[in-house]
Amino acid sequence: MRKWKRVDTAEGPRFRSALAPHEAALLKNMVSSVQGMLDEREAATPSDPLEQITGIRAGNPQPPEDSTMRRLLPDFFKPQRDHPAGSAVAESLNGALRSLHEPTIIDAKKAAAQRVLDTLPDGGGRFEITEGDANAWIAAINDVRLALGAMLAIGPEGPDRLPADHPLAGHLDVYQWLTVLQEYLVLGLMGKPIR
Template sequence: MRKWKRLETADGLRFRSALEPHEAALLSSLGASMLGMLEERGSSGPTDELEAITGMKTGNPQPPEDATMKRLLPDFFRPQTEHPAGSGTAESLNSALRGLHEPAIIDAKRQAAQCLVDTVPDGGGRFELTEGDAEAWAAAVNDIRLALGTMLDIGGSGPDQLPAEHPMAGHLDVYQWLTVLQEYLVLGLMGK
């Protein structure tokens, strides 16, 4: 991955870079996996009779059971203190907010991941993104990093390094590569 080159053109901002063939294949695969995860969650909600009548899509009111999806779709409300009425109040509020907003959040994440998959150059090489595509890439790479980071248990005290024999050691290298890719892209979007 090369740094992104920001260009002012007659058609607006453009961002150019290049990917090695293995990098392009990896990004395509990770983007497709993200799309699959989001599709599974998006279709996991119960059927809603109101949606059939009004066309308003409602989401799954239950939080994801999978830790990766929990990281991508966290609770909307986290009480700062114990509520006198118990934790049921926060759960009820999160359930209602999830039902209202999760479909739009999943759609936005899905669109970003699809943009990434659609614009990764087949077989690698030089490529150019519009400003909107670059913003979608930043969002999609962030989601992929969050998912991979959750699987690797990366956090405030997560591993900076894994032993070479660890089954996820190669994934940590991918996580770090995605971090650099995202950083370069964000700096390009900021004009730095």
Template structure:
């Protein structure tokens, strides 16, 4: 993976880089797996009669049980004890907000992932992204990083290494590569 280069033109900025064939295949597999996880969450949402009548989509009111999905779809209020009305009110508000907004959040995550997949060169090679595509890439790569980081149990202080015999040791290298990919892209988007 090469650093991203920003090229400003009359139609707006473009972002150029290239990926090796194995990098493109890995990214495609990771993003496709994440899209499947999001689809599973969406398809398991309960039906809502009011949504059928009004056309307003609703989703789950309960957070995901899976830790990876919890990281991708966190509660709206993380510290429930700090809510002025108490923990029960915060939980109720989280359920209502989740039910109303989760379908839109899933759509946005899926759209970003699909834009990445649509602009990812098959077999690797050079790529050039418009600004909207670059933003989609940054979002989708971040979601994949969050998912993989949760699976690796990476906390706020990070994780430098795993013992070589650890079954997820190779995945840490992938996580670090995704971090660099995202960082270079964001710096390129910032013009640095």
């Protein structure tokens, strides 16, 4: 991957880069996978009688069971174990907020993913995206990084390196590549030079 080059035009900034064929194919596969996981979560939402009456979409009030989806759709409130009411209050609030906001959150994540897929060069090569596309790329790449991070258990104590013979070593390399891809695009959006 080449660094992003910001070009200011009369229509606003544009961002140019190039991807090798294998990079474009990998990114397409990962973004499509996250999009598919979001589709499955949306399809698993139980029917809501209030939605049928009002037409207002409701999300699944239950948190995702899968750790990857929990990373993509985290709780709104952290359970407070030392609270007199226990964690029941936080669970109730999380369920209500999921019902209200999860459809919109999923729509935004899927729209960002689709925008990446629409602007990604087939077979790699040079390409140029708008500022709106760049924001979608940042969001979608972040979702892919969250999904990979859940699989790799990346966190404050998570691995920086894995032995070359570790079965997930290649996945960590991809995670780090995505981090650089995203960071350079953020710097380009901010108008900061990329070193």
